[in-house]
Amino acid sequence: MEVLHTNNEGNQVLNLSRLHLFELNLDQIEDGQRNRVQRLYLTYNSIAFFPSSVCLLPNLEYLDISNNAISVLSDDITRLTNLKTFVAKNNNLDETSFPKFFGSMQNLQTLNFSGNRFREIPVQFLKLSRLQSLSLGGNRLKGIPAEIEHLTRLEMLYLGGNMISSIPPELANLGQLRCLVLCDNCIQSVPPQLSRLHSLLSLSLHNNLLKFLPREILSLVHLQELSLRGNPLVVRFVKDMTYNPPSLLELAGRTIKSRNVLYLPSDLPASLSHYLDTASKCPNPKCAGVYFDSCVRHIKFVDFCGKFRLPLMDYLCSPECTSPCGCNPQSHGESEGEGDVPATRLQRVLLGSPLSCNRFGEAGLGLLT
Amino acid sequence: MEQAGLVKPETLDGLIKILHKIFENDIINVEEVQNIMEAYASKPQEWMKFAKFDQYRYTRNLVDEGNGKFNLMILCWGEGHGSSIHDHTDSHCFLKLLQGQLKETLFEWPDRKAHGDMVQKSQRILKETNSIGLHRVENVSHTECAVSLHLYSPPFSHCQTFDQRTGHRNTVRMTFWSKFGERTPFWSQLL
Numbered sequence: 001m002e003v004l005h006t007n008n009e010g011n012q013v014l015n016l017s018r019l020h021l022f023e024l025n026l027d028q029i030e031d032g033q034r035n036r037v038q039r040l041y042l043t044y045n046s047i048a049f050f051p052s053s054v055c056l057l058p059n060l061e062y063l064d065i066s067n068n069a070i071s072v073l074s075d076d077i078t079r080l081t082n083l084k085t086f087v088a089k090n091n092n093l094d095e096t097s098f099p100k101f102f103g104s105m106q107n108l109q110t111l112n113f114s115g116n117r118f119r120e121i122p123v124q125f126l127k128l129s130r131l132q133s134l135s136l137g138g139n140r141l142k143g144i145p146a147e148i149e150h151l152t153r154l155e156m157l158y159l160g161g162n163m164i165s166s167i168p169p170e171l172a173n174l175g176q177l178r179c180l181v182l183c184d185n186c187i188q189s190v191p192p193q194l195s196r197l198h199s200l201l202s203l204s205l206h207n208n209l210l211k212f213l214p215r216e217i218l219s220l221v222h223l224q225e226l227s228l229r230g231n232p233l234v235v236r237f238v239k240d241m242t243y244n245p246p247s248l249l250e251l252a253g254r255t256i257k258s259r260n261v262l263y264l265p266s267d268l269p270a271s272l273s274h275y276l277d278t279a280s281k282c283p284n285p286k287c288a289g290v291y292f293d294s295c296v297r298h299i300k301f302v303d304f305c306g307k308f309r310l311p312l313m314d315y316l317c318s319p320e321c322t323s324p325c326g327c328n329p330q331s332h333g334e335s336e337g338e339g340d341v342p343a344t345r346l347q348r349v350l351l352g353s354p355l356s357c358n359r360f361g362e363a364g365l366g367l368l369t
Numbered sequence: 370m371e372q373a374g375l376v377k378p379e380t381l382d383g384l385i386k387i388l389h390k391i392f393e394n395d396i397i398n399v400e401e402v403q404n405i406m407e408a409y410a411s412k413p414q415e416w417m418k419f420a421k422f423d424q425y426r427y428t429r430n431l432v433d434e435g436n437g438k439f440n441l442m443i444l445c446w447g448e449g450h451g452s453s454i455h456d457h458t459d460s461h462c463f464l465k466l467l468q469g470q471l472k473e474t475l476f477e478w479p480d481r482k483a484h485g486d487m488v489q490k491s492q493r494i495l496k497e498t499n500s501i502g503l504h505r506v507e508n509v510s511h512t513e514c515a516v517s518l519h520l521y522s523p524p525f526s527h528c529q530t531f532d533q534r535t536g537h538r539n540t541v542r543m544t545f546w547s548k549f550g551e552r553t554p555f556w557s558q559l560l
Contacts, residue, residue: 089512114448115512137448137511156424160449161511179424183449184511202425204449225425227451229505229533 004033011062012036017043024051035059043067055079066090066112075099082107090115095122103127114138114158126150137161137181149173160184160204169193183207183227195219206230212311215283233311246294253279254317257290282317289317377408381415385433385441388520392438397522399499402463406520407497411467418550419443420516426450427508428546432518439522442545446471446515451507454487454531460521463499469508469515471495476503479536487533503531 007013014037016024024042026034039062040054047068054063055076063080066089073093078101086108093116103124111125114137121136126147133156141162148157149170156179164185171180172193179202187208194200195216200223207230246254256263257279265273279290295317378384387405391397413420419430420443427450433441446469454476464471475490495506495517508515529538545553 135448158448158511181449184509206451229451229453233534 004029004037007039011038013039013041014057015041017041017045019045021045022047023049024053026053026056038062040064050074050077052076058082061085063087070097072097073099073102075101078102078105081105084108085110087112088116089113092117094118095120098122098124100124106130109133111135114161121145121148123147129153132156134158144168144171146170152176155179155199157181167191167194172196175199178202180204190214190217192216198222201225203227212313215312217312246292249275250292250294253292254290258288282321284317284321287317287321289321291317378405380412381409381432384409388433388439388441389436392435392522397461399461402461402520402522403497403499406463406465406518409465409518411518413468416443416467416516416518419547420445421547421552422447422514423546427452429543430550431545431548435520435522435524437524439520440524442519442521443467444517444519445546446508446517448508448511448514451509452505454503454505454533456503456529456531457500457521458525458528460523460525461499463497463520463522464495464506465497465518466495467516467518469513470510471515471517472507472509473498473500474505474507475500476505476531476533478503479531479538485535487531487536505533 003016004012004014014029021042022045024047029037034057036059037057038059040057040060042051042054042063042065044067047065047070050065050070050073052074054060055074057080059082060080061082062085063083064085064087066087068088068091070088071092071094078099083105084107087110089112091113093113095118101124102122103126106129108128109130110133111128111131112133112135114135116136116139118136118139118141120141121144123145125131125134126145127150129150130153131151132153134151134154135156135158137158138161141159141164143164144159144167146168147170148154148168151174153176154174155176157174157177158179158181160181160183162185164182164187167182167187167190169191171177172191172195174197176199177197178199180197180200181202181204183204183206185208187205187210190205190210190213192214193216195214195218197220200220202225203220203223204225204227206227210228210231211233213228253276255261256276263273263276268276275292279292280295282289282291376383376387378387384405388402391401391405416432419432421428421430422445424447427444427446430443430445431440432443435441454474471494472492473495474492477488477490479487490502506517525543527540527542529540531538547553
């Protein structure tokens with residue numbers, strides 16, 4: 001195959017992969033041809049310094065320099081104003097490798113820097129407002145910045161294989177996110193706000209440190225794939241022993257709310273009036289109680305489309321507040337009582353539609369792994 | 370040792386022809402099938418048309434129906450994609466890597482009475498395998514995709530999946546993402 005050729009989609013492709021190259025020499029390619037090159041492959045070479053001559057291809061839309069030894073990207077990469085996809089897997093890049101104005105490359109839609117040395121997501125990335133797909137799998141990321149919410153067009157976020165210990169609730173503002181991969185990290189909890197990711201189709205959480213999931217996860221009605229294997233998920237009910245008794249303020253607040261004691265704003269200092277507004281209703285439908293700051297964590301086991309029991313976490317107003325059939329789902333196949341999420345609702349949430357169990361090939365195989 | 374019809378398959382089509390011949394007999398020599406699969410040297414341009422990836426999960430792409438005696442299919446695994454723990458009903462499973470790597474974890478059959486974590490038998494990175502037990506197969510790479518060639522004999526359309534934490538099992542129906550290089554959309558699978 002010619003190094004310079006037109007592919008099936010009509011793109012002009014320059015393929016210089018696996019040629020033991022240390023640099024990029026475009027001398028053989030005349031100006032007219034250079035202007036037409038849309039895709040450049042330089043993968044599997046021995047390039048240690050980003051070749052500036054790449055910037056002589058003004059209409060470049062796709063660049064793949066994976067599997068080299070590049071540790072820094074030169075400033076003039078920003079001249080590639082038409083670049084939409086930039087792939088540089090398996091190099092020596094980190095968050096300091098990028099030019100200061102990398103964030104100005106507003107045509108970038110896809111970045112894949114998996115297999116590098118990133119310890120954090122570079123701030124420049126967070127300015128790429130048209131970014132649709134970001135992959136930083138297999139790096140050394142310790143966390144996710146709250147500013148990730150600026151990437152409002154993001155549909156795919158792959159952060160598997162890092163050292164991430166928590167998920168910022170701001171991630172939930174990515175309304176177009178369809179695929180979120182957080183497997184092989186050190187995540188201990190999932191913020192309930194993630195239930196706002198209404199476009200989410202696939203959530204990968206396997207091999208983390210999760211003991212349970214927030215009950216709100218049931219709101220992800222379009223979710224088709226969910227992986228949870230390799231987490232220390234609680235299988236038996238664990239009595240939570242860390243209940244802090246409520247303060248006098250809280251007890252007074254609870255009494256006012258649960259007895260519907262009437263009051264006017266003029267009856268109370270503004271701070272107390274505001275405090276009373278922060279009451280949360282106990283999620284146990286059998287309980288009419290409220291709580292303010294003092295609540296007990298309750299793990300409820302929800303039958304996961306007949307496959308296995310998923311521990312979902314919720315807050316109750318007190319340790320005495322339990323569902324009528326008791327909190328001990330030791331025996332399998334038992335339902336949790338009428339207060340539970342109905343099985344049909346659960347199926348709809350987890351499977352998308354009743355027929356999608358068959359739609360996705362080995363249904364249980366792919367759907368929940 | 371001379372084996373009837375043991376020729377090195379030069380192409381994927383050649384491999385399929387040899388497999389058809391082997392499976393004409395009623396009694397199949399497992400080692401023969403294994404050797405033939407191993408002998409085929411992967412040429413991406415021959416199987417690329419079957420290798421259709423999905424962003425969210427691995428795909429099963431039917432290559433040949435083996436006159437009803439076997440199914441030959443290509444599975445495409447994106448980064449991080451894995452299967453659940455499953456059996457192969459009573460069929461034999463032959464697997465060969467065409468690209469990338471896969472990790473296989475074998476499990477003991479859970480005792481129906483016992484609860485608690487399923488016991489792992491072994492774990493390894495695959496090049497080829499044939500198995501008739503319970504396993505989980507995963508692409509653990511965060512940077513590379515994997516493509517594997519699978520032969521199942523006899524073909525099967527249902528299998529059991531298992532929850533690793535409890536051994537609880539569930540029967541599921543299998544479907545194909547594509548057949549013979551053509552994407553098979555959901556509605557056609559209803560028929």
